[in-house]
Amino acid sequence: MKKKLGTALTVATIVGSLSFGIAATSAHAVTYTTGSNLPTLTKGILTIGTDDPAYTPWFDNNNPADGKGFESAVAYAVAKQLGYPAAKVKWVKASFNTVIQPGKKSFDFDINEVSITPERAKAVDFSTGYYDVAQALITTSKSKIAKAKSIADLANAKLGASVGSTSYATITGVIKPKAKPAVFDTNDIATQALINGQIDGLVLDLPTAFYVAAASLKNGLIVGQFAPKAGSDQFGLVLTKGSTLTKSISAAVDALRANGTLKALAAKWLSNTAGAPVLK
């Protein structure tokens, strides 16, 4: 399977470079809006980065190239909008630290649940947001916060989040429990700590919270979500600071939002998140 994919990519590269050669001779003034003549890393190919493992429900089976899962679907939709069919999309692995490192990146854009903040925007470029995210608290039915109804009920809870997430900021900025939060490298380790009872609850983005509560925990439940102001926490595609692609890619995301594609993909791949009560 992998070999086939490799062959497909090679063919795509050759086809891509050929078509670029033709395009270059015919059009001198290049407009960077659509079509595979964007100044990407490899001409004719759109290179997209994401972390390994890529988590459900954002991806499926840790395979970003299958078009399944919300972010994989969004990535292919953006590619199509830019004029790159699925065969001309190449995926590369990019851990969080390589995404935020200074200098040139190994991808044209990265899609990996990265929240847009003004401070981060000083170091990297973001596309416009492709998903409005809310944070949610999950726990197990045995936990002392299983029946919490408000933020005040969480005052004595030991809560966890994974590093690099805005979930941590939700604990320190919104919930403000007395105990110091625990911070983990990945959601997997954090989930294990929750199963062990080493933390009382785990803060995750809402779609991940639904997935973890249902699939990774035996008796998991969602305590509630924390309502952000509309549009205050959005996931964006990450690009090299000052990338010449940012405008085109933002335009593609805007177009997908305007024609309802983003909403439809969210409805298809992410759980109906309206069911979680809002904690105040």
Next chain:
Amino acid sequence: MTYQPSPLRLQREASRRRVSRQSTLVALLSTVIIASVLVIVVTGAPGFKLVRQSFFSWHYALSAFPHVLSGLWLNLRVMIIAEIFVLILGLLIALARTSHSPILYPIRLMATIYTDIFRGLPLLLVLFLVGLGVPGLQISWITNSAVVLGTTSLVLTYSAYVAEVIRAGIEAVNPAQRMAGRALGLTQSQTQRYVILPQALRKVAPPLLNDLVSLQKDSGLISVLGAIDAIRSAGIETAQSFNFTPYVVAGALFVALTIPLTRFTDWLTRKQDRARVQQGQW
């Protein structure tokens, strides 16, 4: 009559001064040249401005400092507690491994297996097994605190190293010392306590302190269990700003923490060397 140095001696001293001046000059020159080349290569690199911004930004250093410092307080507590337990446990294992009595064979065997396993296991795996596996057993009287379990993992791993260092020290003491101790009427354990161990520990003090310095740095690894130490605090700050300066701040604090211990090791080694030269052991 006052002492008059001979002309030959004066000539020799003048020549020595000249050579020493020359070597100082050469050392200075080569340092300046190498330093300038380094500075030119690094600052002239196309990405230098970007790297300086993302690794050496005053703004982020100042804003991260209090968080990193409060994380370092955890490192300090963990390393001190761990060092105490590592030295005790390491000594006990070393004594077990160097024992000779046939009755103690099972203990000797256990000590050997212990050092074999824990020197070979990556610390990260020990941390996961102890820090996430043990609480998973849901035994009510065992704590599930990340800090306590993390420190336990450090003690388990580092005791194996330290035990081997101490064992090397014990075996480096001449066997005649033990016989001499016994001949003086000391019991087996008195000989161990007053004759063998003082000499053994003195011999291995530098490598022992080396292991402790290494332990200081590895104390940060307990953050994989959720505890927020200096490195994890830096990671949290970095994730918010996408700027790596907080890590550099944490690094500088770690260096500041280990330098006193390394200088102490150097000082101890020099002192021992001098003592040995005076005793005519060399």
